[in-house]
Amino acid sequence: MKIVAVTSCPTGIAHTYMAAEALQMAAKEMNVEIKVETHGSIGVENEITSEEINKAHAVIIAADTKIDKTKFEGLPIVEGTVQDAIKNSKGLIERAMKLKKEEKEYVEKISEIKEEKQNKKKGPYHHLMTGVSYMIPFVVAGGILIAISFAFGIHAAENEGTLPWALSFIGGGAAFALMIPILSGFIAYSIADRPGLVPGMIGGMLSAQIGAGFLGGLVAGFLAGYTIILLRKWIKLPKTMEGLMPVLVLPLLSSLIVGLLMLYIIGKPAAAINNGLSNWLENLQEGSAIVLGLVIGLMMAFDMGGPVNKAAYAFGVSTIAAGQSSSVMAAVMAAGMVPPLGIGIATLIAKNKFTKEEREAGKASLVLGISFITEGAIPFAAADPLRVIPSLMAGSAITGALTMLFKVKLAVPHGGIFVLPIPNAVEGLLPYIISIAIGSVVTAFLVATLKKPKVE
Template sequence: MRFVAVTSCPTGIAHTYMAAEALEQAGRSAGHEVVVETQGAAGAAPVDPAVIAAADGAIFAADLEVRDKGRFAGLPLLQVSVKKAVADAPGVLAAAVATVESSGSAGPAGSAAGSVAQAPAGSVAGSVAGSGAAPGARAGAGARVGTRVRQWLMTGVSYMIPFVAAGGIMIALSYLIGGFRISEVRAEDLIDAFDPLSARDWAGVLFVVGSASFGFLVPVLAGFIGFAVADRPGIAPGFVGGAVAVTVGAGFLGGLVAGFLGGFTALGLARLRVPTAVRGVMPVVVIPLIATSVTAGALLVVLGRPLKALMDALTAGLNSLTGSGIVVLGIVLGAMMAADLGGPINKVAYTFATTGLATVATASGDAVELRVMAACMAAGMTPPLGMALATFARRSRFSEAERENGKAAVLLGAFFITEGAIPFAATAPLRTIPAVVLGSGLTGGLVMAFGNTLRAPHGGVVVFGLVGHWPLYLLAILVGTAVTAAAAVALKGRPPVDPAVGPASAAAAGSTGG
């Protein structure tokens, strides 16, 4: 059979390309033709329409909304998480074959809408909605409510991460070059009297630009949640609602509310039956005007105050943590970073850290939020480093392919790319996941106990110069790495004869946000 597939993950880098390669390899092994379109951080190269027209079925291995879904209209569809495609591409392909067969179609022309086949747990089987589907039909129509909400949320997070990474690293570098008083520099000062020979002025430029980048964090999150829910009509109310959330002090929670409120308001308006004469101006005038007014107005006069109170309470509770309380927080966040190796649980912990970082990045001192960021990055580095150490320490326990993946995992772990441990989890999840969760949880707790801080949201070893008490930070990572390796070796059975290890090309993929 011939299949077209689309892969995408929240960060748009590691899982996206690993899933694509896994599906292509599974197709070759099973005698099927699989053409994959990767919708990643670098954009997408759309599949040739002729290939889609000749396909028997479609596979969406996506944690985000598939762009231009209407191109696949009429094809029997299997929808799974991107992690499922990485871990069990042959199983996903077999389920896609079953979907096509149950539809009674040998091609797109005869596909039956709504056909359902036996598919992997958590997957969605059916047929792709026509190109004329209403906005929001792209949001995983037919999927479980929880799956759709997660996709909408992860879409916002995926677009937010580049702003966090760029802004956070620039602010951190500005402090490194110009000291903590660099926060006193104003844009007007640089415009009026910038000295290209002054290191302090260059640090000021980094600080001002980084702060501007951070200022977009909540609006971008809200805007692209709105986009995921309602397509383009949801962007304006989401962005403006997010900006108002920042203005009233509702922060990250306000952004979430603004994104969903703006998206669903725009979606409801888009589905109204209106006269033909009005239909042309609905998406460019009527929907943005009404949806933006409703969303921003609600945030400003109704929801802003209680959301701000909740954010203040959460911040106060976080800052009040001391001693064992903050160590437990580090253990929990560390375990979450390793629980699904770059998946939704990992992103929840990482987003918690980065949004907290955004609130204190321009302030001096030793805020708890800076310790949270340090714990999350260290815990995200530990899984690939620990699995790599295990393959070096007990080579006989691992296959040749696993040892090769171990070499790649060293580089991935050093640069805070948690997905470097996925090839090991794909073949033996019940042995790998407990080992990496144990090591990362320990690392997160140690970082909190040592009082390490970090102002950069990403970078791994590249940003060690920005870490508070970096020798202890390195010690925490080394201890977690050793514990992960010891646990992995202890849990490891005999090496498989022909292991189906995930694509080793993860080394060339990279990731953002762990």
Template sequence: MKITDLLSKKSIAINPKVSSKEDAINTLVDLMYSSGKLNDKEEYKKAVLAREELSTTGIGDGVAIPHAKTKAVNDAGLAAMIVNDGVDYDSLDGNPAKIFFMIAAPDGENNLHLEVLARLSTMLMDEKFRSALENSKSPDEFLNLIDEFENAKVNKVKEESKDGYRVLAVTACPTGIAHTYMAAESLEEKGKEMGISIKVETDGSGGAKNILTSKEIEEAECIIVAADKKVDMARFDGKKVIQTKVSNGIHKAEELINRAVSGDAPIYHHNGAKASEEDNSEENESIGRQIYKHLMNGVSHMLPFVIGGGILIALAFLFDDYSIDPNNFGKNTPFAAFLKTVGDTSFNFMLPILAGYIAMSIADRPALAVGFVGGMLANQGGSGFIGALLAGFIAGYLMLCLKKVLSKLPNSLEGLKPVLLYPFIGILLIGAVIIFAINPPVAALNNGITNTLNNMGESSKILLGAVLGGMMAFDMGGPLNKAAYVFGTASLANGQFEFMAAVMIGGMVPPLAIALCSTFFKKKFTEKERQSALTNYIMGLSFITEGAIPFAAADPLRVIPSCVIGSATAGALSMFFECSLRAPHGGIFVLPVITNPFGYFIALVVGSVVGMIVLALLKKSKY
């Protein structure tokens, strides 16, 4: 397959009227759509914009390569455009983009087209080729230039070094389509110019290619890892390693190679910590950015458990018979009990998974078990998802300290560390921290809140409804949430059914507010977030507050206040409309047995809309 097999005349534009990055993307999407490669134009555009959120595809030297891999693409394709006056595309070098190639890659198809796209990426590193393209006067000339250059310059076998390689490199970007191969080409070409033998492994969408061998790694002076995603680093233990962004592989190849052969690179130790002498990353990320990345690693692994378990629990209520036993709603019939049991089991994994993968992101695989145990202990001790968050970070940094301490042991004990010392000491320490330092103050806080609620009693029902609703949204399964829920269920025994109604509506609002905001304020969310948020309609209506946890964990300073305000509004209105509920669960499925169901529905809608509006005001646009 050749590049011209993916690019047609109808998908090429020479000097169209384009004045901004938005115009450029819109024009290229239209060209791609006209070529018949897309089944959903808007979805493809959303995927392209989502890729731009990760980092600009304006790679510099007047070139931009917006791209996306999505199910909205029928067949792999290219669209191209020349804009001689240039467009401000937020390019890495700050210069206008004049040459545009948009890539459409199908999701789940074979990866033959990826080799072609990689070939195009490397061709664009050639200055003469770029200049010729920029001066094209017609689509025919444009296509001919590509065909000639591809045949003459690219379709050749790379020569292997017989004497090994002084420098090795790995390049990888999040989508693995363009930047991965451009960085590889830049490093290889610069190595040839400098007379330094170099081999580059590319970790693209089609899998790792040109893989580095153990012998090559052993003999190399230094390894350059130019990547914006995780790569296999264990094989580089004990070697000099330079870690940097993939864009630096494109634009700072000479600087990286010079540093690699000068000996000015730290020794990499694969224990989850930074290199022993200095930070071996070119980019010294802020503490806030590091914490966010660790947090998102936990959230992304937790999300399937929340979605899968939440939907199963919702179905359990749908297929159950409330009239059999209101207090056992969700498990009254065998099929409902089956769904509820499986869903609850999935939910039970949720917080340990969150903590475990946060810890693993910080201190690598030895911290995984320690984080799991810490998350489970926090969950069992009533700390909820806030406790699990703390457990994940504590476990991760605890393991970094432990590894540093154990690094002083003799080399003969190295094999005991991962199978005995790390798990034994790590789990022991995290257990002590969570049980004795985290859970007690949280439990005391829980008891204090419950006592406060009991003292409020009948004196101010509307205010109490607002407090109960807000508490349900604050930590979504944590101590405040549980204190409110326990207060509501305890009130049932005393015949005070209105408190349970305020509690349940407060728990329904957070997922609904997030789902509504993702629907009506799409620019505030990435495409992946919008897809995940759709399930929150089901979870919110089913009184599964935990559907909001991934969003709250990822952006707590904006999501939690919005949900609290919306839930407090709903709880207060529930009390104002004198709604009452005799069942401790059920969501929308028990609406017929709620006193004043119409007022309750109004309270739910108003609270959810208020939460949506506040969230839309607080969140920043993603694009």
């Protein structure tokens, strides 16, 4: 029996491949042939061919983002999240094995009902993460280009025609300018498929132009997606004219509705809230800033790449969207580096608390930590959650609070230590490094103290 699968997480960095590996390992134990296609940050890898689809018994889609199911038409589909694949890969495979191709119509009906229920229960988060997953590469590329322009001097980009100006213009004038339209467009795409892209991106561009920013972009994306769904229900054309719906009727009417609502109703309140948030962050008193850093640290370590972690990261990105250094983004990245770094250090200083395999994984965890891939700590947290997760949260909370106390600011939304050497990318580089080191040591000490010795 052969099964094909697709995995995709919002960032396309760690969970995507962890889910794929879990499915492959489970299939090997169950003596089932499987091929897993990954939708990561660098695109589709290990792509499933038409021939493999024809030979497959069923398809498993373990994704937290929108996946085009067109090519799997005719195959029974088992759907789940990447967490389902990581934690219960055997369960997904067993469900797929029980399905029969003859059951296709029945499965499709069940899937429709299930999709409606899922949209009600967790639709908004799923749609938001789809938008964020497409937005992140623009944010990262733009942020790093802006940071490189700072290397020539903090005001070097002001001289038009120079290389620093060009780098800043590409990063801020192009990549960052596309960030909110991409976010809005792909939120709408997740809700309403391809017809949602046009009103979503137009709404996002309007949000950016009228100063409604990240918040306005979120509203525009959801508004565009659900507008398309309502128009599909309300407008019924004769069969001879149905071809006009996707190319004329839907894009025109939805863009008009979303555009007018953004300009006359939603835009000004969203811009006021956006400006208020910016002013509040700029004027935070020391005590309030420390509390905010503490909360950000707890969120980054709580589920290590899950919904809470992604919410904190999205908040950090929203504060850096204007192309300026952000204290929130500094706390987010520092706190996100601590869990895998702390675990890696713990495997070195308390070897008797870990198996040989865990000590080897600890080395990889260190590399993931310096790269700002928080998910590197997940295997250790899953194996001993009651002791490990509180330890991770404590270290990250301390780091987040310290970065705020030291008033560190970061101009780059990703990259870990590899962006720290760029001149002017970090305001307060030494305190930033110290904050990360302290949090990592605290986590390592707590893990080493709380965990019980392992018997090989």
